[in-house]
Amino acid sequence: MKKAILLLSGGIDSATCGAIARQEGYGLYALSFRYGQRHAVELRAAKKVAGFLGVKEHRIMEIDLAAFGGSSLTSNLPVPKNRAKKVMRNAIPNTYVPARNTIFLALALGWAEVIDCCNIFIGVNAVDYSGYPDCRPVFIAAFQTMANLATKAAVEGRALTIHTPLSQLTKAQIIQKGRALGLDYGLTHSCYDPSAAGLACGACDSCRIRKIGFTEAGVTDPTRYITKKGK
Amino acid sequence: MKKAILLLSGGIDSATCGAIARQEGYGLYALSFRYGQRHAVELRAAKKVAGFLGVKEHRIMEIDLAAFGGSSLTSNLPVPKNRAKKVMRNAIPNTYVPARNTIFLALALGWAEVIDCCNIFIGVNAVDYSGYPDCRPVFIAAFQTMANLATKAAVEGRALTIHTPLSQLTKAQIIQKGRALGLDYGLTHSCYDPSAAGLACGACDSCRIRKIGFTEAGVTDPTRYITKKGK
Numbered sequence: 001m002k003k004a005i006l007l008l009s010g011g012i013d014s015a016t017c018g019a020i021a022r023q024e025g026y027g028l029y030a031l032s033f034r035y036g037q038r039h040a041v042e043l044r045a046a047k048k049v050a051g052f053l054g055v056k057e058h059r060i061m062e063i064d065l066a067a068f069g070g071s072s073l074t075s076n077l078p079v080p081k082n083r084a085k086k087v088m089r090n091a092i093p094n095t096y097v098p099a100r101n102t103i104f105l106a107l108a109l110g111w112a113e114v115i116d117c118c119n120i121f122i123g124v125n126a127v128d129y130s131g132y133p134d135c136r137p138v139f140i141a142a143f144q145t146m147a148n149l150a151t152k153a154a155v156e157g158r159a160l161t162i163h164t165p166l167s168q169l170t171k172a173q174i175i176q177k178g179r180a181l182g183l184d185y186g187l188t189h190s191c192y193d194p195s196a197a198g199l200a201c202g203a204c205d206s207c208r209i210r211k212i213g214f215t216e217a218g219v220t221d222p223t224r225y226i227t228k229k230g231k
Numbered sequence: 232m233k234k235a236i237l238l239l240s241g242g243i244d245s246a247t248c249g250a251i252a253r254q255e256g257y258g259l260y261a262l263s264f265r266y267g268q269r270h271a272v273e274l275r276a277a278k279k280v281a282g283f284l285g286v287k288e289h290r291i292m293e294i295d296l297a298a299f300g301g302s303s304l305t306s307n308l309p310v311p312k313n314r315a316k317k318v319m320r321n322a323i324p325n326t327y328v329p330a331r332n333t334i335f336l337a338l339a340l341g342w343a344e345v346i347d348c349c350n351i352f353i354g355v356n357a358v359d360y361s362g363y364p365d366c367r368p369v370f371i372a373a374f375q376t377m378a379n380l381a382t383k384a385a386v387e388g389r390a391l392t393i394h395t396p397l398s399q400l401t402k403a404q405i406i407q408k409g410r411a412l413g414l415d416y417g418l419t420h421s422c423y424d425p426s427a428a429g430l431a432c433g434a435c436d437s438c439r440i441r442k443i444g445f446t447e448a449g450v451t452d453p454t455r456y457i458t459k460k461g462k
Binding site for chain 2 (some may be wrong): 110
């Protein structure tokens with residue numbers, strides 16, 4: 001069975017990405033990170049999703065990006081709330097974590113080489129997203145080029161492919177795809193600023209993109225929000 | 232004062248690289264890693280070298296690459312000993328740590344962005360080295376290209392440069408350069424398989440390349456070996 005590393009945050013995108021990879025016949029090795037994120041509750045979702053996907057193995061690595069800071073996800077900076085979709089697209093918000101996808105992909109590359117795996121799946125999306133530079137196809141392509149010069153495996157001819165099946169889909173299309181694959185989005189977590197009990201705030205960019213996605217997909221939103229109306 | 236991140240292992244190359252960066256007028260932010268290496272004693276050397284260089288800050292990050300394994304530096308695989316120089320060049324040895332420089336550079340990239348720094352110094356060498364693919368100029372160039380697509384800083388026009396001043400030098404030339412800059416190599420540590428007291432084995436590839444370097448440079452080797460004769 002061909003192997004793939006799945007970068008798994010526990011959100012809609014990585015869960016759907018995993019469901020697609022599973023359907024394509026990959027044996028999945030899921031990799032999640034406890035990186036100092038304020039929404040570390042997402043790791044509970046990652047565990048549930050890994051279980052649902054029947055992954056071969058699920059690792060959670062510790063890596064203290066909060067020691068660097070520089071993001072509202074890894075420091076006490078306030079997370080932006082209630083921003084309109086067009087405002088979200090104007091500038092890279094402070095939820096951007098410096099070099100996060102570079103770091104996550106680099107660690108995935110290391111694990112991939114050790115288990116003799118030539119595929120990494122990452123649920124980056126360049127349509128309904130927050131403008132993070134490390135979600136763009138041009139970044140992924142450059143990472144793949146670099147990775148294929150970085151390792152003993154590559155030097156010996158085992159080329160790495162980074163799969164981004166969600167890259168050009170809207171959030172609604174992603175949700176429809178996942179539903180068609182039987183995915184239960186009630187397992188997933190998106191909110192950047194959840195309550196202590198893990199309830200979604202309903203107002204951060206991630207919650208808003210998620211909500212709009214469910215509405216546009218015509219799918220009932222299974223998210224548990226802090227208030228009944230999700231405001 | 233212009234800033235640079237210095238990847239600092241505590242060995243000859245990173246110490247010399249730091250001395251060169253300091254002479255070029257950079258304020259240095261040194262970054263070391265406790266990554267599960269069997270020669271974690273090198274971090275004591277890194278601290279001494281950071282002190283000698285007068286760095287602005289020295290961070291030691293924890294990152295458990297031993298959980299992946301796949302290298303004699305991060306597992307119980309035996310470290311090769313007493314190999315001739317030409318044998319060392321024949322194949323990538325098991326001291327290769329999968330994706331190590333990719334991971335270290337990715338983390339350096341994250342810290343660089345947070346402190347608004349556009350320079351990373353790394354002491355890679357492609358002459359007297361062990362054939363690691365992630366020490367080659369072609370890898371470094373590809374990493375820099377990728378990094379300049381990865382970050383908010385890059386999107387906003389603050390391009391990153393990766394400096395590799397040792398890339399084309401022999402180990403003897405590196406040692407001569409460091410000595411000319413006043414560097415005390417007695418502060419540094421190279422051995423992959425030191426004794427519990429931190430004495431060098433004298434027989435691993437890293438010790439052998441180091442020893443030959445001192446001999447060829449005509450510089451007294453300050454290393455403390457396990458036996459008097461270093462065998």
